[in-house]
Structure formats: C-alpha cells, structure tokens
Amino acid sequence: MGFLSNxxxxxxxxxxxxxxxxxxxxDAVAGKCRQLLASDLVxxxxxxxxxxxxKHEGAWRIVVHPMFSEYVFVATRDVRALSKALGQLSFPVSLVGRRxxxxxxxxxxxxxxLESALDDAHVLRASEGRIEGGVLRVERGPLRGCEGRVRKINRHKRMAYLRFDEGGDGDCVLQAALNVPVKN
Known part of the structure; x- marks a missing residue:
C-alpha cells in the first residue's frame, strides 16, 4: 500500500x-477499539x-466519506502490544503492512x-480556490499552501488529487474536495 512507511x-x-x-x-470498529483497547496503549x-x-436533484451538497475504505487508524507508541491486543478482540481486525x-x-x-489538515473530528474539510494563468491558488481550506501536492484537479467533480511521493513500493494519492469556480 502506498500510504505505508517503508x-x-x-x-x-x-x-x-x-x-x-x-x-x-x-466507524463501529473504531468505536469498539476505543472502548476495549487500553488508553495507555492507544x-x-x-x-x-x-x-x-x-450533486443531488440539481443541487451541490457536501457529504463525508471515509478517506480509506475498509481501514481504521490507530495511534500508538507500541505496535507489538497493539498487535497482541487486537488479536484478543472478539471481532476480526488485522494490522496492515507486516514486514x-x-x-x-x-x-x-x-x-x-494529515495531522495538520484534519480537523478535531478527523475530517479533511472542503477547500476553495481558483486557477489563474494555469496556476492553482487555494484561497480557503486545508489545501491552502499545499498547492504543490495537487497533481490533478477534476473541476466537474470538484475534486483534487494529492500525491505524496514516497519513492517506495508505491506513492500515496489522496482525494480532497476542491471547488474551483473561477478559471482565468
């Protein structure tokens, strides 16, 4: 997976x-893990x-989607203890990226x-910008100042694709909402 460390x-x-x-x-698994795993571990x-x-019935609206379908993220300082604790849960979960x-x-x-771009609810909020002379300028939102990471913009879907070049097995590409109503 491209988003994992080498x-x-x-x-x-x-x-x-x-x-x-x-x-x-x-969401259900994340909630259960927060309840069942020790707070000093996780x-x-x-x-x-x-x-x-x-777009729904001709009107644009914002909806929230998981950034990585089928994945939950756990912040820990001891991955070995986390792996052992996950193995003792009564429902199936597995750590990704065993090397x-x-x-x-x-x-x-x-x-x-992501630590800088996600809000307290762990949501990457929509950004807004414009294209002037072929150059993207993000005016509002978490993508402001990150224009160099944007590799592709789909103005029809109001979506930006950000690339993180890790030079390993694969690069990570993230999607983010980006409304670009003006292109000069």
Missing amino acids: GPSRDGALRWYAIHVPEGRE EDCFVPKYERYM NRSYAPLSSAVQTW
Missing part, C-alpha cells in the same frame, strides 16, 4: 497504524474522512500532513 517506526514514537476492517464497519483510534461534493518481524506505520510524510 520501514518500522522508531521505538517510542507516536505513529499511526492501519487496521483492516469489513467495508462499512469502519492514544487515538479513528476513521479519517474527507468532505466530497455530490518481516514488524509492522509498517503510515508514512511519516502522509501522517504529518
């Missing part, structure tokens, strides 16, 4: 790990989401960017 995390560093869950059960358990523009004897966390570039 190697294990440093001991003691707070890193985000992905766990695979059945599709459509992301600092946060969440489903990162993003706002998306959808040799360790698990790969979310890539540090993606984690750092």
